[in-house]
Amino acid sequence: MKGKIAVIVMAVLLVFYLVLAGVRATLFIQSGEPVGILIGLGLLILPLIGFWALVREVAFGIRSERLVRQLDALGGLPAADLPTRPSGRPYRDAADEHFPAARAEVEAEPGNWHAWLRLGLAYDASGDRKRARRAIRTAIALERAPK
Template identity: 60%
Template sequence: MKNRIAAIVMAAILAIYLVLVFQRAVMLMATGVPIAIGMGVALLVLPLIAAWAIGRELLFGARTEKLVKLLDAEGGLPVENLPHRASGRPLRDAADEDFPRYKAEVESEPQSWRAWFRLGLAYDASGDRRRARSALHESIRLFRADERTQH
């Protein structure tokens, strides 16, 4: 819940920022000076790219949260029994010991969104955020494909 509130606050701050930047961009373009027009266009494009990226992250978070709820309801989330650092992150060595089990599950069921999701959690616990996100994206893709075939 804390992460959701933080994401909403950041999105609201971004929205305020976009409105202010948009105003400045329009003011610059209205001057008619070529350099000011170029700066105004840049002020329009760059925040739009940022808004798109934030939107993708929020969508990723919402989809991931949906899958967590589904797995939790099924009793399919991994049991969190790893020792943790003071920061709350699992100890990497302990997480690495659990990792082969989740990798083997994906290898035996490559079309299972559940297996990919658990693998993503295992990557995250091991500190490999890039692979964790990749596995979670694959899990979301497989889940959405399952939804389409069921309807």
């Protein structure tokens, strides 16, 4: 829940920033000076890139959360019996023991989004966030593909 609140706060702050940057950008562009126009364009473009990144991340979070709920409803989530640190994160050695089974499942069924999602969760438990996100994005794409 804290993550959702943080995303909402960041989105509201970004919209506030976009409005302020837009006003300043307009003033710079209206100056008519070449440097002012370039600064004004930069003030418009950079926040829009930030907004695009935020929308993409929020969409990823919504889609991945939906897939986790679907897999949980099917009883397909990996067991949550890993020993954890006080922070709640599993110990890497314990998580690494479950990883080969998840990888083997993907190799056996590369078109199965359930397998890719479990692989992404295994990567995440092992602390490899980059590969976890890639595997979960693959699961999202497979689940959304026409059947």
